[in-house]
Amino acid sequence: MNKVCINILLIDDDADDYLITEGLLADVNNPSICFKVDWCSDYQEALAAFHEDAYDVYLMDYHMGKHNGLEMLKEALRLGVQKPIIMLTGLGDVEVDTQAIQAGAADYLVKGQFSEDLLERSIRHAIERAQMQRALRESEERYALAAKGANDGLWDWKLSTGEIYFSSRWKAMLGFDEDELENRLETWFERIHADDKGWFKEAIDRHLEGESSQFEIEYRMQAKDGAYRRMLTRGLAVRNPAGKVYRMTGWQTDLSTRVASYDALTSLPNRSLFFERLNRAVDRRKWDHGFSYAVFFLDLDGFKMVNDSLGHAMGDSLLLEVASRLERSLRAGDSFIRYDHEHLPSSTVARFGGDEFAILLEGISDHEAACGVAERIQTALSQPYSVAGQQLFTTASIGIAIGQEKYDSVEDILRDSDIAMYSAKADGKARHAIFDNHMYGRIKERLSLENDLRLALDGGQFRLFYQPIVDLLSGGLVGFEALIRWQHPTKGLVSPNDFIPVAEDTGQIIAIGLWVIEEASRQLKAWHERFPHYQDLSVSVNLSSKQLAKASLFDEIVNILSRTGLEPKYLNFEVTETTILEHTDLARQILEQLRTLGCRVKIDDFGTGYSSLSRLHSMPLDVLKIDRSFVMNFLDKSDNAGIVETIIQLARTLKLEVVAEGIETQAQLQRLRSLGCRLGQGYLFASPKDTSIIEELLSAERLLVQAD
Secondary structure, eight states, X not given: OOOEEEEEEEEOSOHHHHHHHHHHHHTOOOTTEEEEEEEEOOHHHHHHHHHHTOSSEEEEESOOTTSOHHHHHHHHHHTTOOSOEEXXXXXXXXXXXXXXXXXTOXXXXXXXXXXXXXXXXXXXXXXXHHHHHHHHHHHHHHHHHHHHTTTSEEEEEETTTOOEEEOHHHHHTTTOOGGGSOSOHHHHHTTBOHHHHHHHHHXXXXXXXTSSSSEEEEEEEEOTTSOEEEEEEEEEEEEOTTXXXXXXXXXXXXXXXXXXXXXXXXXXXXXXXXXXXXXXXXXXXXXXXXXXXXXEEEEEETHHHHHHHHOHHHHHHHHHHHHHHHHHHHTGGGTEEEETTEEEEEEEEEEEETTEEEEEEESOOOHHHHHHHHHHHHHHHHSOEEETTEEEOOEEEEEEEEOOTTOOSHHHHHHHHHHHHHHHHHTTSSOEEEOOTTHHHHHHHHHHHXXXXXXXXXXXXXXXXXXXEEETTTOOEEEEEEEEEEEETTTEEEOHHHHHHHHHHHTTHHHHHHHHHHHHHHHHHHHHHHOGGGTTOEEEEEOOHHHHTOTTXXXXXXXXXXXXXXXXXXXXXXXXXXXXXXXXXXXXXXXXXXXHHTOEEEEEEETSSOOOHHHHTTSOOSEEEEOHHHHHHTTTOHHHHHHHHHHHHHHHHTTOEEEEOOOOXXXXXXXXXHHTOOEEOSTTTOOOBOHHHHHHHHHHTOOSSOOO
16 A cells, blocks of 8 residues: 655754654554655745745744744745644644734644654644545535526636546536546647637737736637537636736637627627627726727728628628627737737627627737737728628728727717717728817718718709810810819808718718719709800719719619700719729629710729729720829929820820810920820819809800810
8 A cells, every 4th residue: 555645844943952852753653644744944944935835834933033933924825825823832832823813823832841742643634634624625615606607617727736527517518428528628728710829829828927807718619520619718817826827717709609698690799799899898997907908999991881882791791800800910719919019908809780890909008019900900891892792992091099998888988989980081092090079070070071061962063164175285265173062051162172072982972972963963064055055065974982882873873864865975974983892793784874875984093093004994984084293293293294194195095085174284285295195174274163164264265275
């Protein structure tokens, strides 16, 4: 029969006491136990031993020079010593004996009054009592944990020994019976998905090192049937009074069974689960001022047009791809983000419904880090999407609110992130903004503008201005571009740059765009009749992407031409490269119908979009318009000059006309003439004018520029 060896440390400044104690224990007549006694006589040595806590029992003399045994006992317990301490006192020290027991000693013995049997029995009983107390404490802790994690799988890991306990429920989540899985740490780690294992262990290490107040992570585990299930594990390190971790306990939840907390389409957390996690972050910030977090509110730009033009099935497919890119760019499925090769916070990506997503970043360091994450998201989302054989494009506007003590509820910080998103969208979309108090004023002004805009059309507040398009060689007038202006009753003339984006966002651009087409057609027809010398003048109007997403647009234009009496060949439509590419099939179909009808189609701002030249020949086009940004500086910048020349050569190859925008100087005019550009518009000839000025121009029948 193997003997159990009990390791004892005697703390006593008298060498004779050590020899006596060692001799007594050597004489113990117990075939199953042996004793090994070490000795230290110094206070500092004793403290070092307490830090290690490597002995089974401590025998401590009350009289230790400057430091009495009672002080050392209290210090040992403060340092987290788990093993029993037996106090050795002098004859008649009844008060000391009582104080020792009250302070936490397992027993006391009077020096010179105990035999080897009494000493052996005291040591053995002290160890047994300590083991029973530990078992009872662990049982109570497990019961409390079970109450907290009802219906979840419990786990209990003793770091000092490496032992781990898994509850029956923990094993059942993976499809195993109680006796089918061993209580070994490898049982857990070996079943974690290979892609999740590294950061899972890293998350545990961070918690054990005190870098996180609670261990919480989502990951994948392989069940008995071989399938992977999404798990949420929470845990907490248990520390002794000295701060040393000796145990870690927690519970595990099978997220695949919590359907009510996840979005049915994308499988991302839904609004309810997001609120739950954000509420924890808001509450934690109130007491843990070192904790930081941020909320991102994200809205896709132009998603409604995909649904309207291509159908909800296509829209759902696009949302699935967006959700996937969000998870990949944030590593949301891993619960941790990596950005600039540094460990960043845990994250939750949720879908709120429609094309709205929310992101919670816990541990975000500052505004700069938040902006870096936002830029990473926008880069990922802006890449082309291939959905059901079609190439689609979308961008995102992101509002950011940084968690502060001022936020008392999830509603407050979500409101501010929503306002910031709205501000980003108002500033031109495809960008991000961090909330500040000044946004309230801007949003209030924007809402006022929206309300006023709803009344503008019925109130007859819109006006059309016309900018002449000139034959650069002859100097003659060939047509106009119709440009809308808003004559606000109190603000005066409002620039299109201020209200067109609002009209786009609110959908009012549909009705406004049809009004522009009808008013321009009516006015041109009137000028044809009034000025016989200008029977061939044409008018160009802009079509927005939202108009081209409406299948009924062609029929509505046919009805307008019928009502105004204008021949289709005099009506031109200008669209941007991006507009065509956003709605490839429907946009192409409508534009081809218009060309068949006799209208002409122009690409506006050519050279600033992202269409490939190889696809240009297949687009339904008649005219390329060179963007003003190239024309204004092409005399000074060789790159711009090369672009202008390339566009003109390309148009000639494809048998398309070219119109140069933004001509302001005679030098620009002469250079464009030399390159073979025939048509142009710009302030050199005339700025956009109201109808009365245009009619004076038509009456004068004069050239706007001297013939070449």
